[in-house]
Amino acid sequence: MFEELKERYRAFCEWQKVPHHVKPMSDEEHQCSTCGRRYVGNFCPQCGQSAQVGRYSFKNAFLLYLDVWGLGNRGMFRTIRDLFLRPGYMIRDYLNGMQMAYFPPFKMLFLIITLSLLVNTGLNIKGENRLQANHEHLVQDYQTSLGKGGQTDRGEQLTASGSEQQTASGSEQQAAAAKAPTADEEPPRKKVDTQTAFNKMALDFNEWQNNHMAIFNLILLIPLSWMLFLAFRHSPNIPDMRFAEFFVAMVYMSNLMSMVTIVMDFFCLDETLQIATYPLIIVPLKQLTGYGYVRCILSALLAFMLAMLLLFMAMLAVGIVYAIIMR
Ligand SMILES: [Zn+2]
Incomplete structure (x- = not known):
């Protein structure tokens, strides 16, 4: 029993490595x-x-x-099957020139984003528009933090006028009276705290993302691709990989992850569970580059953390700009 399973697994691994075979042409005349x-x-x-x-x-x-x-x-179904069953070998074959056998990566990305939009705007088991719900949530966050800023402002004004009333009964009546109008003269602009600025940024960001889904995904892919490329450019299987080639590979890998994400979105699972799709990058990387699992996992983790750090710093910089502009 166990031997049989092992034999089957070995046969599967052999099958994974074999490139797509185009059927021989018939001699039939048309x-x-x-x-x-x-x-x-x-x-x-x-x-x-x-x-x-x-x-x-x-x-x-x-x-x-x-x-x-x-x-x-153009073999969409073959491409989907191979992305799940032999992703790294499929990408290798595509990069080696088997372009008729597989669906082109960028076209696939755009189609997947279209499908993802359909699923997230209502084509899911709850029939709910998850994009809108998410957006409204961000609007609410922003308004709450704006309200909070306003409240503390008003609170300060209240205590200030309270103390004015107390001093008004005293001898410093004139001084207080003189002080009050100067406070009123200042424009009644609300103090914008960092929280509000960041919430506003998240809101604008979300709006932009919803309107430019494809570009957003590609931009997000660039830092991660670059970091991974640094770790995998001299691999045993492809010693002189170009960044353009690796980027194409990354688009296929992200398509693989997106397909799983779409299924999760269809069942309205929590968005944080999407982290579960990240390990899906390991097998293709291993098959494509020829490194072992340990090397692939460690490099991917490191690249991922560095890319996150880069993105985080970029967000922070934009957030600071927002805070300065809104102040
Ligand atoms: Zn003809």
Whole structure:
């Protein structure tokens, strides 16, 4: 029993490494339905029409519908399967030039973001608009902190006027009377504390993110890709990796994580659980680079922490700018 499982696992590992195999071409002759040329092969050499075109059926009507989304013939399903079962080897094959076998990474990213938007704006088991809920939550946070700032302001004014009333009964009546108008002369602007400024930043940030989902995801990928690239650019499998190649690999890996996130979003799981998708980067990194698990996990952790630190510092800098502008 155990031996059998081991044997199956070994066969699976072998299968993982084998690149996609394109079926051999049949010798059957076709006549092109567009230009009439007779030829052997899958596509007409004169006008490029596929040999598969025949009478309409629901199946090819559906494929034409998928083609609108760019899914018709470029192996979307194979790409999804391989991203889950042999991600690093698939990315290796794609980088080595097997581009017809797999769905292009950036196109996939845009489609995944579209799907993610659909799921997060209502296509989930609760039927709720999670983006809007999240946004409203941030608006509330901002307004609460604004209100708090206003309250402490008013509180100070109250105690100030209280003390004025007390002193008014005393001999310093004139001094107090002179003091009060100067306090009123100051413009009634609310003090903005750091908390409010940061909440405002989070709110603006969220708005921008919701409106520019694809760009946001790509920008977020850059620091992490760069840090990971530094750790993996001279790997046993690819000793001279370019950053552009690694970035393409990263887009595929983030697509893999996003697909799991979309499923989690569909079931309306808590957003913090998305951390559970981060380890999904380890297996592709290992398969792609040829390093062991320990090296991959340690490097990924370090790269992740450094990227987080970078992002945190960037956020902090923007937050400080906000605090200065709003003051
Ligand atoms: Zn033709």
